[in-house]
Amino acid sequence: FAELHAAVDxxxxxxxxxxxxxxxxxxxxxxxxxxxxxxxxxVTEPLRPPLSAPGGEFAVSSEGQYGASRRWIARRTEDxxxxxxxxxxxxLLSSVKQEEVVxxxxxxHGVSVVECLSSEEVALVCEITGVAPYAPFGDNGHGxxxxxxxxxxxxxxxxxxxxxxxxGFTGLRAFRPHCLILCGPVDSxxxxxxxxxxxxxxxxxxxxxTVDQ
Numbered sequence: 001f002a003e004l005h006a007a008v009d010x011x012x013x014x015x016x017x018x019x020x021x022x023x024x025x026x027x028x029x030x031x032x033x034x035x036x037x038x039x040x041x042x043v044t045e046p047l048r049p050p051l052s053a054p055g056g057e058f059a060v061s062s063e064g065q066y067g068a069s070r071r072w073i074a075r076r077t078e079d080x081x082x083x084x085x086x087x088x089x090x091x092l093l094s095s096v097k098q099e100e101v102v103x104x105x106x107x108x109h110g111v112s113v114v115e116c117l118s119s120e121e122v123a124l125v126c127e128i129t130g131v132a133p134y135a136p137f138g139d140n141g142h143g144x145x146x147x148x149x150x151x152x153x154x155x156x157x158x159x160x161x162x163x164x165x166x167x168g169f170t171g172l173r174a175f176r177p178h179c180l181i182l183c184g185p186v187d188s189x190x191x192x193x194x195x196x197x198x199x200x201x202x203x204x205x206x207x208x209x210t211v212d213q
Contacts, residue, residue, distance in 0.1 A: 041149075
């Protein structure tokens, strides 16, 4: 319930509503408008390619080597973004903050990016869509991207003064998640309404629980 509702203070209670999809309470790091069906990938690691293996060190002995290394990183990052676009991936959801080079090439190739998702939000997206986090450097970089979720829309949403990311997912077995927007004059009113609604949903879950006979 915590990830499926958002509270907005300073607005009348009558402004509360139910929105299709998920509302992630953070702004886009990169936003590229996209129409029609699109695909989204979830990542839990930096997309800037590493220069050395885990636990190893990368040493440069000249400014020329350093420049060559930066060009190699830029080229590998752009290749990854091109691969995402070839697979019709237009949205990148990341649990970690990505580096500037990743955001630059995402914007260049029309891929929207939302960063710093919580572990609960990551788990919810995985549960709704049935996909696992994408491992960008775990294959040869040429096969089809299978760990991608179908999305119906991806757009900014303004809740009070806070900019959010509003994403429509097609869930498993045609399940379409919705998010509850609770409005109230002050935080305490929203907290009371949220607690009451969560209690009501819990009661309904118990009422309609399947009994094995």
